[in-house]
Amino acid sequence: xxxxxxxxxxxxxxxxxxxxxxxxxxxxxxxxxxxxxxxxxxxxxxxxxxxxxxxxxxxxxxxxxxxxxxxxxxxxxxxxxxxxxxxxxxxxxxxxxxxxxxxxxxxxxxxxxxxxxxxxxxxxxxxxxxxxxxxxxxxxxxxxxxxxxxxxxxxxxxxxxxxxxxxx
Numbered sequence: 001x002x003x004x005x006x007x008x009x010x011x012x013x014x015x016x017x018x019x020x021x022x023x024x025x026x027x028x029x030x031x032x033x034x035x036x037x038x039x040x041x042x043x044x045x046x047x048x049x050x051x052x053x054x055x056x057x058x059x060x061x062x063x064x065x066x067x068x069x070x071x072x073x074x075x076x077x078x079x080x081x082x083x084x085x086x087x088x089x090x091x092x093x094x095x096x097x098x099x100x101x102x103x104x105x106x107x108x109x110x111x112x113x114x115x116x117x118x119x120x121x122x123x124x125x126x127x128x129x130x131x132x133x134x135x136x137x138x139x140x141x142x143x144x145x146x147x148x149x150x151x152x153x154x155x156x157x158x159x160x161x162x163x164x165x166x167x168x
Contacts, residue, residue: 020142030074037067085132
């Protein structure tokens, strides 16, 4: 389930990144983001129940809810995006817990790759929070989303497709 969800999320990150760079249209990008958020939530439920992996499923669920928050903000034309920033920092805090448990938690939860991925996502969530409060340029956030699509989404997804394993 991880591969389709990672690929789906990339369908949102690049358009949202481009929107932050002044390319694109907010409402259409918002609808796309709502769809990706919904797919991520469905993937999370499948991961937790069918694949019996509530560890990854819970993380995907939180991320999917955040994506739907971004989608709503863009599709509705919300002017004050602080609610997105507040959701972003909350998901960032969840990512910190995942980083710690991936590095130092019980053996069943340990994953250097998940720790790295969550650390990258944490940086993005902090950037979104800073951006929504006007403390960071949308261009910095936009380029970061585009770059991290390659590192945090496509690298693991295509590595799983090609080799059946995460990059490390």
